[in-house]
Amino acid sequence: DGGITQSPKYLFRKEGQNVTLSCEQNLNHDAMYWYRQDPGQGLRLIYYSQIVNDFQKGDIAEGYSVSREKKESFPLTVTSAQKNPTAFYLCASSIDPVTGELFFGEGSRLTVL
Amino acid sequence: GENVEQHPSTLSVQEGDSAVIKCTYSDSASNYFPWYKQELGKRPQLIIDIRSNVGEKKDQRIAVTLNKTAKHFSLHITETQPEDSAVYFCAAPGSARQLTFGSGTQLTVLP
Numbered sequence: 001d002g003g004i005t006q007s008p009k010y011l012f013r014k015e016g017q018n019v020t021l022s023c024e025q026n027l028n029h030d031a032m033y034w035y036r037q038d039p040g041q042g043l044r045l046i047y048y049s050q051i052v053n054d055f056q057k058g059d060i061a062e063g064y065s066v067s068r069e070k071k072e073s074f075p076l077t078v079t080s081a082q083k084n085p086t087a088f089y090l091c092a093s094s095i096d097p098v099t100g101e102l103f104f105g106e107g108s109r110l111t112v113l
Numbered sequence: 114g115e116n117v118e119q120h121p122s123t124l125s126v127q128e129g130d131s132a133v134i135k136c137t138y139s140d141s142a143s144n145y146f147p148w149y150k151q152e153l154g155k156r157p158q159l160i161i162d163i164r165s166n167v168g169e170k171k172d173q174r175i176a177v178t179l180n181k182t183a184k185h186f187s188l189h190i191t192e193t194q195p196e197d198s199a200v201y202f203c204a205a206p207g208s209a210r211q212l213t214f215g216s217g218t219q220l221t222v223l224p
Contacts, residue, residue, distance in 0.1 A: 033211075040122065042202055043157070043214040058211065059114070090156065098210045099145045099164070104156040 003027065006091050006105035013085075013112050021076045021108045023091035031097040032074040036060060037088040037107070046089075049074055050097050078110060085112045115140045115207025119215025126193050127223050134218045136203035137185040143205040146179060146186045147212070152199045160201075161188070193222045 004025045013019045025032065031050050035043040045058030049068040063082025068074055074093075078085045089108045094100035116139040126132045138146075147162035163170045163177045163186065170177050174193075179186040186205075190197055200219050204212040 035214075040216060042119070042216040045211055045213075048211055059213075098206045098212070101147070101159045101162075102149070102157070102212070104158070106156050 004091055004093055004103055004105035006089075006108050008108060009106065011108060011110045013110065015112055016080045018080055019078050019085075019110060021078070021089055021091075021110070023074045023076065023105060024072055025074075025091075025093045025103075026072060027093055027103060028071070029093035029095055029100075029103070030071070031094045031100070032068070033092045033094075033102070034058075034064070034066065034074070034076045035090045035092065037090055043090065046076065048097070085110060115143065115205055115213040117203060117205050117213045117215045119203050119218060121218060122216065123219045123221070125221045125223055128193060128195060130193055132190045132193055132197070132220055132222075134188045134201055134203070134220070135185060136187070136205075136215050137183075138205040138213075139184065140205065140207055141181075141184065143207070145206055146177065147204050148175075148177060148188050149202045149204065149214075150199045151202065151217075157202060190220075193220075195222050195224060198222045 007022045033048045034046040044060050047066040049055035065077045091105040092102040119136045144165040149157040150160045151157040174191050176189045200217045203215040207213045
C-alpha cells in the first residue's frame with residue numbers, strides 16, 4: 001500500500017527536550033517536505049528536500065533540523081530552541097517540487113508540557 | 114517571497130447552495146495554483162489545480178478560476194453537500210519554487 005507514514009501520531013514531551021518525528025514514503029518521490037499547521041495559519045513550510053543528502057530551509061526553520069540520508073526517509077527534529085513547538089506537523093512528498101501533487105501523511109501532534 | 118491571502122476564513126452555506134473561496138497572490142511569476150481539502154482529522158488532499166495558461170478549470174461540482182492580471186484565483190463549489198464540509202487551502206509557488214499556502218477556509222454545509 002503506497003503512501004506516507006508519519007509516527008508517532010501523538011507525542012508529549014517536557015520543555016527543553018528534543019523530539020524527532022518520523023516520515024517514511026514508498027512512493028519513490030524525490031521531493032519531501034515538513035509543514036507546521038496551527039489554527040488559522042494554514043500550512044507553513046519548515047524544511048524541504050528535493051534530493052537525497054540535500055535540504056533547504058523553509059519559512060519557519062528556526063528551532064528545527066532535518067536529515068535526508070535515504071530517499072524514503074525525512075525525519076524532523078524539534079529542538080529545545082523552538083520557542084513554541086506545540087503544533088500539528090505534516091510531512092509530504094511529491095514527484096515535482098513545484099507543480100506536483102503533494103501527498104501528505106496523517107500528521108503528528110506534538111504537545112510540549 | 115510569495116504572499117497568499119485567503120478569504121473568507123469561515124463560510125457557512127445551506128445544502129444545495131454554492132460556495133466561493135478567494136485567494137490573492139503577490140508573485141507575478143507564479144504559474145501553478147492548487148486547492149487542497151482537509152476533512153476533520155484527516156490529511157490534506159488535492160482537489161483541483163490550475164496552471165497559468167488557462168482561465169478556468171472544472172471537475173464536476175468544483176471549478177477554479179484564475180485572473181493573472183489581478184493576481185487572484187477562486188474555488189467554486191456548486192450544489193454543496195454535507196461531505197463538502199472541510200477546511201480548504203489555496204496555494205501558489207514563490208521565488209524559492211515552493212508552495213505557499215493560504216490560511217484556510219472552514220466551510221460548513223448546513224443541512
